Amino acid sequence: MALVTFTGYPASAKSTRAAQLHTYLAAKHNNVQLLSDHSLNISRNVYSDSREEKAARGTLFAAMQRLMSPNTILIVDAPNYIKGFRYQMYCAARELKLRVCTIYVVAKEEQCREWNAARQEGERYPDETLENLIQRYEEPSSMVRWDSPLFTVLWSDDQMPFEAIWEAVSEGKIKPPNSGTVAVSKAPTDALLTLEKTALSIITELMSLQDGYGGTVNLSGNNIQLPPRRLTLSELHRLKRQFVQVHKKAITLGTIEKGSVEWDASSVAHKFAVYLEEHLKH
Structure with missing residues (x-):
């Protein structure tokens, strides 16, 4: 029936949200x-060693394949921080003609550190491992098909979008399996260049528009609210690099649904403006 993939920083309350969703969906569906990781007895310590972590992902993936079925809603509660692994999970679900959705649980880094420190011995990530996983985390994007539909749940949200998630897993579009003989819609050959140039032009425009601190500015036709502080060029370049990295794979692999993404400059400018507003709040 469906695969629901949870993702987010370690110790970001993913398991709490997954349990909430399990309770809600179990009241609507009998399987x-x-x-x-907990149900498979995978220790937090495996994420401190790349070989052990790779083996643990293999164990998780094998268990996922065993549990997926046309009558099952499967919720996978694990870090799932690597885009390539989420794509692998997505492809496995498509092979069985299952619906898919991704739940992105968002928490501040400091909040994750506090929650991790409060856990019992054996359930905590080692401090160095926690920091490493946060730095390596690859944020999901609604612009790529393997993360869509994407539901973002903030750490401060009282409720999850339960009804929208239920609609996605019960009525959402079932995508056909991958096929080497089926042509996929690829991004234009200049899409990566457009992504880089447009994001850079937005940064240049924003720096020239800063007058005082905070307020609303218009970036290439997109109004965004700035935080009440002076923005630095290095901060904006860091966000640009993150934004480009998030969407680069969709361009280089050509793994996008036909018509689902527009790679022209105005569309990229809109996406980057929204991205900036979301990531400049603190």
Whole structure:
């Protein structure tokens, strides 16, 4: 029936949200499974060693394949921080003609550190491992098909968008399996250049528009609200690099649904303006 993939920083309350969703969906469907590192007895310490982590992902993926079925809603509660692994999960679900959706649980880095420190011994990530996973985290994007539909849940939200998630797993479009003989819609050959140039022009425009601190500015036709502080060029370049990295794979692999993404300058400018507003709040 469906695969629901949770993703987010370690110790960001993913398991709490996954349990909430499991309770909600179980009241609507008679076969809802919750798969997690905990249910597979995978230790937090495996993320301190690349070989052990790779083996753990293999264990999770194998268990996921066993549990997926046309009558099952499978919730996978794990870090799932690597885009390539989420794509692999997505492809496995498509092979069985299952619906998919991604739940992105968002928490501040400091909040994750506090929650991790409060956990019992054996359930905590080692401090160095926690920091490493946060730095390596690859944010999901609604612009790529393997993360869509994407539901973002903030750490401060009282409720999850339960009804919208239920609609996605019960009525959402079922995409056909991958096929080497089926042509996929690829991004234009100049899409990456457009992404880089447009994001850079937005930064240049924003720096020239800063007058005082905070307020609303118009960036290439897109109004965004700035935080009440002076923005630095290095901060904006860091966000540009993150934005480009998030969307680069969709361009280089050509793994996008036909018509689902527009790579022209105005569309990229809109996406980057929204991205800046969301990531400049603190």
